[in-house]
Amino acid sequence: FFLSLTVHGMLELAFGVSAIATVASAAVPSVTLSNAADAGVTMPSVGLGTGGYGNNGPATLHYPECWSDGQPAPDGKSFFDCSSLVIKATEEWLQAGGRRIDNADSYYNMPAIGTAMANSKLPRNEIFLTSKIGSGLSMGYNDTVYQVHASLEQYKTDYIDLVLIHWPTSSSNSSDPLCQTKASTYDAKACRLSTWKALLDLWKAKKIKAVGVSNFNIDELQEIIDAKLELPAVNQCPFNSHLYSPQKDLLDFCTKHKIVFNSYSPLGIPDWHKYPSTISTTGILIEEPALKTIGAAHGLTAAQVLLAWQWSYGMVSNPRTFNVSHMQENMAPEVFSTKFSEDEMRQLEGFKADECTDSNKWYECCGSDSVQPSIPKC
Numbered sequence: 433f434f435l436s437l438t439v440h441g442m443l444e445l446a447f448g449v450s451a452i453a454t455v456a457s458a459a460v461p462s463v464t465l466s467n468a469a470d471a472g473v474t475m476p477s478v479g480l481g482t483g484g485y486g487n488n489g490p491a492t493l494h495y496p497e498c499w500s501d502g503q504p505a506p507d508g509k510s511f512f513d514c515s516s517l518v519i520k521a522t523e524e525w526l527q528a529g530g531r532r533i534d535n536a537d538s539y540y541n542m543p544a545i546g547t548a549m550a551n552s553k554l555p556r557n558e559i560f561l562t563s564k565i566g567s568g569l570s571m572g573y574n575d576t577v578y579q580v581h582a583s584l585e586q587y588k589t590d591y592i593d594l595v596l597i598h599w600p601t602s603s604s605n606s607s608d609p610l611c612q613t614k615a616s617t618y619d620a621k622a623c624r625l626s627t628w629k630a631l632l633d634l635w636k637a638k639k640i641k642a643v644g645v646s647n648f649n650i651d652e653l654q655e656i657i658d659a660k661l662e663l664p665a666v667n668q669c670p671f672n673s674h675l676y677s678p679q680k681d682l683l684d685f686c687t688k689h690k691i692v693f694n695s696y697s698p699l700g701i702p703d704w705h706k707y708p709s710t711i712s713t714t715g716i717l718i719e720e721p722a723l724k725t726i727g728a729a730h731g732l733t734a735a736q737v738l739l740a741w742q743w744s745y746g747m748v749s750n751p752r753t754f755n756v757s758h759m760q761e762n763m764a765p766e767v768f769s770t771k772f773s774e775d776e777m778r779q780l781e782g783f784k785a786d787e788c789t790d791s792n793k794w795y796e797c798c799g800s801d802s803v804q805p806s807i808p809k810c
Contacts, residue, residue, distance in 0.1 A: 459765040460529065463748060465594075466690040467663040468635055469642035475594065475666070476560055477743060478762050479532030480525040481696060481752030482518070483539040485704040487511035495703035497754055501544040509568065515544040521754045522548035526559070528759045534668075534696070534750040536564035536598055537579060542586035550588065560593045562668075564646060565631075567598035571623050572608025576630035580639060591639055596646040596668055597627055624652060625659055632662055644668065644692075650685050657689075664691050671695035671747065672717060672738060673783035674707060683745060695742050698749040699735050711784035722779050730770050736761055740770040741780045 462474035484499030488511060502513025518541045522533060526548070535545050542563070549559055565571075565579040580595060601620055602611070609617035610626055631643040644666030645653070656663055667686050671679050671693070686693045700707070700717030707715050714720055723734035732740065735751070739762060742749050751762050761767075772780065 459768070460531070460763050461768055463692055463746065465642045465665040465692060467665045468632060468644070469665040473641050475692065475748060476532040477748045477768065478530070478739070479534040479562065479748070479750045480522065480530055480759070481750035482522065482533060482535045482541060482545060484752065487514070487540065497703055497752065500540040503543055509540065511540055515541070517754060518544040519548045519551070523551055524756050525759050526552040526554060528756060529763055530759060531558060532560040532562065534562045536567065537583060538568035538598065542583060546587035546589065556589060561587065561589070562594040562596065563592050564596045564598035566602045566627065568604065569602065570604040570606035570611060571597070571602045571627045572606040572611040573626045573630040575606050575608060576627050577634065580634050584639065591641060594642045594644060594666060595631060595634070595640045596644045596666065597624070597631065599647050600624055600652050621655055624655060628656060628661060642666070650682055653685065653691070663689055666692045666694050668694035668696055670697045671742065672698055672700045673780055674700060674711065674717060674786045676781050676783065677785050687746070693745070693747045695747050695749045698742055699738055699751055708787050711787060726772070726776050726779065730766070732766060732770060733761060736764065736767050740767045741772065743768055744772065
């Protein structure tokens with residue numbers, strides 16, 4: 433594939449990082465970003481997802497995981513205080529050798545993430561921080577500039593490695609007439625381009641090292657091409673075996689244009705999403721017998737099979753977990769070295785697409801006009 437691969441160097445033990453972390457960090461390859469990115473910026477192939485679905489509390493290690501920090505968010509929402517769990521998990525991720533953190537303003541935990549980064553004592557340039565604007569907050573040029581500067585303050589950092597437009601649209605009220613969804617001036621395409629131009633200007637002002645998008649479909653990416661603007665370095669979208677068929681064309685388009693495809697929910701959200709019996713024998717993706725059989729042939733867990741399969745396309749991923757053992761498994765060398773047979777690839781690509789009949793119909797589903805329109809229709 434087109435991506436230029438690098439490997440993280442060994443970390444100095446003087447910073448208090450264990451030998452295990454040194455090995456893990458060295459084993460995790462990175463991709464070199466293109467398009468709207470500083471020259472030579474590399475993105476670790478595995479990051480820690482930090483957006484949870486148990487934010488209404490209480491703060492426990494039970495599923496679904498709670499990742500909110502209890503602080504009033506910029507959009508006015510406030511959830512249960514799970515900051516101690518967020519800080520602990522993020523610190524353990526960094527101690528285990530993880531070097532990429534995937535975050536967003538709508539995850540309601542930016543100060544906790546910043547605290548964990550500071551507590552790690554790692555040099556700032558050894559941590560790759562992804563954040564996102566929009567979604568729960570508004571879009572538009574001025575709103576985007578404000579949100580990025582507010583994020584820098586909450587993280588207590590001078591720059592963010594990668595900032596994404598979280599969704600192609602936002603229902604939050606914007607100061608930009610083009611982005612006011614209930615006004616006659618609303619223009620979804622113009623709103624996206626205005627927001628994108630703001631991120632490009634922030635990138636050129638050295639507040640961000642790379643900029644990208646999330647949940648954008650082919651038409652929305654084509655808008656940027658037609659506007660003759662720099663293309664995103666990254667497009668972060670849901671991807672797993674139940675989403676291969678609806679997302680394949682988007683993956684191919686991103687590959688063609690040197691846009692790194694960053695999968696979120698790569699394991700099918702085992703603590704929150706249930707798949708219908710018409711497409712799944714267990715309802716939980718990582719419990720599927722086919723994945724376990726393939727894993728047994730390669731000495732991998734079912735989760736590692738999914739991550740290794742996605743890496744075979746040059747895809748980077750953000751599995752979310754509080755479990756340190758799972759963190760280490762997600763970064764194991766075999767995740768990046770395993771090669772699947774043609775028959776195994778057919779099995780992994782042959783899972784039926786999610787029908788969205790059992791849970792969270794608004795999310796992670798095949799696209800329709802009313803349900804996740806950013807995902808291509810099945």
